[in-house]
Amino acid sequence: MSDFATVLPFPARALPVPAEALHLRSMRGEASDEELMLRYGRGDARAFELLYRRHRLPLYRFLLRQLGNAESAEELFQDLWMRVVNSRGRYQPRAKFTSWVYAIAHNRLMDFYRVNGRASFLSQEESESVLEDLPAVEIAADLRLDRKRAAKRLLAALGELPDAQREAFLLQQESEMSIEEIAAATGVGPETAKSRLRYAVAKLRASLGKES
Amino acid sequence: MSERRDEELSHIYRDAEGPRPAQRVDDNIVAASQRVAGNVRRPAAFAFSRRWGTPVALAATVLVTFTLALMVFERESGLDTLAPKAPRGGRTPKVSPAAPVRAEQPAKSPPVEARAEPSAKTPSPELRSAAPAPATPSPRAPAPLERAKPPTVETALSSERRATGQPARLPEVPRGVEILRKSEELKPAPAGASPGANVRAGAIAPQPPVPDAQRVFDAQQQIRPAQAPAAAPAPGANVVRESASTLQGAGVGAAIGSRFVVPEAKERTPEKWLEDIRKLKTEGKTIEAERELGEFKKRYPDYILPEDLR
Numbered sequence: 001m002s003d004f005a006t007v008l009p010f011p012a013r014a015l016p017v018p019a020e021a022l023h024l025r026s027m028r029g030e031a032s033d034e035e036l037m038l039r040y041g042r043g044d045a046r047a048f049e050l051l052y053r054r055h056r057l058p059l060y061r062f063l064l065r066q067l068g069n070a071e072s073a074e075e076l077f078q079d080l081w082m083r084v085v086n087s088r089g090r091y092q093p094r095a096k097f098t099s100w101v102y103a104i105a106h107n108r109l110m111d112f113y114r115v116n117g118r119a120s121f122l123s124q125e126e127s128e129s130v131l132e133d134l135p136a137v138e139i140a141a142d143l144r145l146d147r148k149r150a151a152k153r154l155l156a157a158l159g160e161l162p163d164a165q166r167e168a169f170l171l172q173q174e175s176e177m178s179i180e181e182i183a184a185a186t187g188v189g190p191e192t193a194k195s196r197l198r199y200a201v202a203k204l205r206a207s208l209g210k211e212s
Numbered sequence: 213m214s215e216r217r218d219e220e221l222s223h224i225y226r227d228a229e230g231p232r233p234a235q236r237v238d239d240n241i242v243a244a245s246q247r248v249a250g251n252v253r254r255p256a257a258f259a260f261s262r263r264w265g266t267p268v269a270l271a272a273t274v275l276v277t278f279t280l281a282l283m284v285f286e287r288e289s290g291l292d293t294l295a296p297k298a299p300r301g302g303r304t305p306k307v308s309p310a311a312p313v314r315a316e317q318p319a320k321s322p323p324v325e326a327r328a329e330p331s332a333k334t335p336s337p338e339l340r341s342a343a344p345a346p347a348t349p350s351p352r353a354p355a356p357l358e359r360a361k362p363p364t365v366e367t368a369l370s371s372e373r374r375a376t377g378q379p380a381r382l383p384e385v386p387r388g389v390e391i392l393r394k395s396e397e398l399k400p401a402p403a404g405a406s407p408g409a410n411v412r413a414g415a416i417a418p419q420p421p422v423p424d425a426q427r428v429f430d431a432q433q434q435i436r437p438a439q440a441p442a443a444a445p446a447p448g449a450n451v452v453r454e455s456a457s458t459l460q461g462a463g464v465g466a467a468i469g470s471r472f473v474v475p476e477a478k479e480r481t482p483e484k485w486l487e488d489i490r491k492l493k494t495e496g497k498t499i500e501a502e503r504e505l506g507e508f509k510k511r512y513p514d515y516i517l518p519e520d521l522r
Contacts (some may be wrong), residue, residue: 057230085244150227
């Protein structure tokens with residue numbers, strides 16, 4: 001039984017750790033996430049601090065933008081890291097640490113949605129056919145110049161997205177996950193993950209291209 | 213399956229203001245991680261004690277155990293190995309003022325002493341069975357003096373036996389003497405008992421303990437016929453008498469007397485003695501009191517004197 005099985009409600013799909021990422025980190029003389037987690041499992045609290053420093057902001061942003069509420073985001077954020085801390089002895093690097101930790105975050109979000117009656121996340125409203133109909137929108141020229149305003153509008157549009165699509169987009173932006181990794185972390189097939197991502201990107205582009 | 217990231221969107225997204233978790237959340241998480249890992253940073257003193265605590269404790273335990281074992285061994289060997297060591301001749305008698313006499317005497321009548329020894333050590337089976345343990349210390353005497361005394365008797369007897377070729381039997385002589393002393397207390401000796409021995413003892417050793425020792429052997433003489441009148445023939449009694457006088461002449465009696473027949477003043481408990489000194493002081497006999505106090509200090513050097521007598 002892998003560590004994913006302890007945090008995921010669906011069968012675990014082992015994802016190989018990308019060799020490029022490991023190579024880059026080793027070239028920079030940095031320990032990989034998986035190595036740090038293993039070191040922490042052996043009692044090295046400093047390794048956890050490094051790991052936390054690496055992932056705290058992306059994870060917090062992911063949760064905050066999914067929930068839209070700083071208080072709930074902090075609560076889930078703390079709970080998420082406590083789970084990481086408590087799983088230190090069982091952790092095995094069969095997949096990327098990022099995939100593992102975002103899978104935990106996904107599960108915590110699902111629990112939160114269930115408790116708070118947000119069932120929209122669970123519906124499968126998007127499909128490939130819908131995606132194919134979406135037109136490719138160019139970002140407005142004035143927004144290209146005013147990046148701050150563009151960012152503000154992007155965040156507003158992000159809040160309008162369905163939870164699943166927003167999650168796919170955030171996972172790609174914050175954790176730099178591939179489609180497969182997003183699929184594994186969210187417990188869906190790669191096709192579904194891909195369609196969610198495409199749909200989210202199309203909608204966001206459309207929101208940025210309306211005003212000119 | 214790969215999906216190219218929309219770089220333009222990614223740039224805009226990164227330009228957005230990045231929210232941060234509250235500091236207390238960070239602190240909580242890091243503290244929890246350190247607590248769980250058991251890696252909370254501790255002061256240097258704690259690290260030092262953690263590193264050296266076990267070796268130091270082990271060393272201390274070994275040292276204490278070794279010291280205790282050495283003390284026990286020394287105590288046992290100090291008491292028990294004295295008898296085997298004495299016949300070898302390596303030790304000189306510590307407290308035996310009559311040693312020169314003893315050195316001369318055994319040569320004069322070795323057969324008599326050889327016969328006399330069993331009578332001195334075991335008066336009779338009945339008495340032996342009724343006798344108290346020889347090593348039972350007097351509860352009134354302080355420990356250092358008790359420990360200092362046995363060599364006196366032992367050296368006197370062992371040198372005596374060395375001359376006669378007998379093996380040293382240290383514990384048995386005191387036992388017999390103790391029994392004799394007790395029986396003497398129970399049964400007063402007749403006035404004319406062994407006058408010859410008394411005369412001889414007085415001639416050879418005029419020291420104060422000698423009469424006590426003589427009394428001991430006289431009492432032995434009195435007990436022996438009473439216990440076994442038929443078995444002991446008349447010549448045997450003479451032999452015993454002779455051996456007693458020989459031993460007396462050799463200074464054994466003095467040694468025994470100094471060990472077992474202590475003067476009256478020394479039989480007193482320290483408290484009683486001090487009480488007497490106080491009485492002397494209150495009666496105005498200052499010089500006597502001082503002298504008594506001086507003797508007391510000699511006898512009990514470790515005794516802590518009361519305030520009024522210092």
